[in-house]
Amino acid sequence: MREKLKSLWLTETIHLIESQSGRFADQDINRQVKAMPTSLVNRIVMRATLLSKQNxxxxxxxxxxxxxxxxxxxxxxxxxxxxxxxxxxxxxxxxxxxxxxxxxxxxxxxxxxxxxxxxxxxxxxxxxxxxxxxxxxxxxxxxxxxxxxxxxxxxxxxxxxxxxxxxxxxxxxxxxxxxxxxxxxxxxxxxxxxxxxxxxxxxxxxxxxxxxxxxxxxxxxxxxxxxxxxxxxxxxxxxxxxxxxxxxxxxxxxxxxxxxxxxxxxxxxxxxxxxxxxxxxKLKLNLDDPDYQILARQLQPLVTNVEDEDKLGEIRWQLPISQIEEGHGIYLVAVDIVDSWKPATIVPFYGFLNTREQRIAILDYLQLKPAKKLLIAIDTDRAPDRGLLNFIQQLINKSQQSRIWFINQGKQFHNWQSLSLPLANPNWLEQDN
Incomplete structure (x- = not known):
């Protein structure tokens, strides 16, 4: 069987499973797919392929x-x-x-x-x-x-x-x-x-x-x-x-x-x-299916000026991040830290990642341009729960090098220390290695 048919078969299987049992946890996979400058059908098929390999x-x-x-x-x-x-x-x-x-x-x-x-x-x-x-x-x-x-x-x-x-x-x-x-x-x-x-x-x-x-x-x-x-x-x-x-x-x-x-x-x-x-x-996915229609809206490309080949020339734009400064791939981000906090560093500071929209924005950006160095500032008064650790891991996965910076010794400091995370201070960003 040709690879195209096997991919379409996997896509339809994922569609059937999701219609029966609910959607897979696909946020990061969707992000990878949206970063690809290709047609809607290819994005849907690629998503199904990645999900199939995962499960x-x-x-x-x-x-x-x-x-x-x-x-x-x-x-x-x-x-x-x-x-x-x-x-x-x-x-x-x-x-x-x-x-x-x-x-x-x-x-x-x-x-x-x-x-x-x-x-x-x-x-x-x-x-x-x-x-x-x-x-x-x-x-x-x-x-x-x-x-x-x-x-x-x-x-x-x-x-x-x-x-x-x-x-x-x-x-x-x-x-x-x-x-x-x-x-x-x-x-x-x-x-x-x-x-x-x-x-x-x-x-x-x-x-x-x-x-x-x-x-x-x-x-x-x-x-x-x-x-x-x-x-x-x-x-x-x-x-x-x-x-x-x-x-x-x-x-x-x-x-x-x-x-x-x-x-x-x-x-x-x-x-x-x-x-x-x-x-x-001549086999094609039935994009008129309501589930595929919802998926099509969720898989709009991250990059600008991508022409969707499946929509007869209709051009869609999406600018996930417009305010970030270019810093040669070296960034500092603050996770769950109050907005009044000011980092004492001259490296580009992306900002505070306290809301869902802010987290999605940085992950989308790093999907397109993975960081060479990424320093993640953490307030150790905040408990290291599963959701926060999962987000930190996603940031680490989209960076060539990453470190954690504890900005204080808060109530949960010992719990954070027990996780054995790679630590550094802002000077690490300014080093050549």
Whole structure:
């Protein structure tokens, strides 16, 4: 499967999980995505990819695809066995009953072909093949609990009617392998064994058998598979041992088998495969979905003058930070400190990060321009709770070098010390290293 389709599949899976269980904690991932100057669809897909790697869904998809490929290979080998069994069953007696052998070789093929065509035309929700169900059952046993249950429903939701062409391609591929294996064994046996041919009937006359033989051999005769002469057909009510008669019946049988069996499945395999590839290339996310509409508003780009390719040229601007002074990537910020505090330093001071809007602004800015050096001023009267520590960690992650500056020895000083954070004073910002 192409990487684009796998990414869209992951995106739809994330969408399904979030519609059922609520949004993921995606603020930092959204910030990373908004910093990318690309289209809306790419931002949505990138967000889903990052979330999938974070929560294990990306690995679950890999496990599922690996299991499906392995089960596919197992069924291909099984198809080789089925094909050879068909031939050995059809040629189990000598002399060979021509029409019984033909039914043995092509009977199951025609029955499954009719079932698949009916399911495709009239029963769109029916898989239409025992081989397909076996394939999916084996794959499920291989990946067991190592995947996410929403992956399969998301795949169905994303690809919709296109799945029928994928299943048709796989099914006809299996049958192409089965019939190819049967043909190879048939050629080997005809080349190494003496077989005599006869036809038997209770209801039909010799003339009916002759007409039926001509009807079946008409199209294969265009490709060089000759039809036995009428007198040979009538005399073959009893097995004849003449070499040219045996050869003419063998060629007729091969022609009918190849034309009505192998070529039919090969054509259907190619036809379904081409439609699947063409239709899957046109696959797009349904951006009219209300959830995607909300996500689109939340993923507006951070950088200015980014043209959203998905909105037919509509240009959107967003200036997350306009008041910051350039300081060669060296900044001082104050977290949860009263506005009356004045830092005694000459390095650029971004300001106080006491509100949600201020914190979002600095994180957005550092996402675009990570700091070379960042000094985080902390008031140790403030308890080191989980939310504050998480914000400090986000600041650290978006800086090449970062240090903590305790501006006092407050009530929670010992608790802050126990965290073993990298400490420094404002002089550290002015140093060259």
């Amino acid at each position: 294990g869904l990306y690995l679950a998809q890999k496990v599922m695809l690996r299991s499906i490929k392995l089960s596919f290979l197992l069924l291909l080998f099984f198809s080789l066995f089925i094909g050879s069994s068909l031939t050995f069953g059809a040629l189990s007696q000598n002399p060979i009953n021509l029409y019984w052998a033909l039914f043995s070789l092509l009977g199951v093929h025609f029955i499954t072909l009719i079932i698949w065509l009916c399911s495709l035309l009239f029963f769109s929700r029916f898989g239409g093949s025992l081989l397909i169900h076996c394939w999916l059952w084996i794959a499920e046993k291989l990946y067991q609990k190592k995947t996410v249950k929403q992956l399969v429903p998301a795949f169905v939701s994303l690809f919709g009617y296109r799945i029928h062409w994928l299943l048709g391609f796989v099914l006809n591929l299996f049958w192409t392998v089965i019939l190819t294996s049967a043909l190879i064994v048939l050629l080997v046996l005809f080349s190494t064994q003496h077989y005599s041919f006869e036809w038997k009937t209770t209801l039909l006359s010799a003339d009916s058998i002759t007409q039926l033989t001509h009807y079946l051999g008409y199209l294969p005769s265009w490709f060089g598979f000759s039809i036995p002469k009428d007198e040979v057909i009538k005399l073959s009510e009893h097995a004849l041992s003449a070499g040219d008669i045996r050869s003419s019946w063998a060629i007729w049988l091969l022609g009918v088998f190849i034309f009505y069996g192998l070529i039919v499945r090969l054509f259907l395999m190619i036809f379904c495969g081409v439609i699947w590839m063409l239709s899957s290339r």
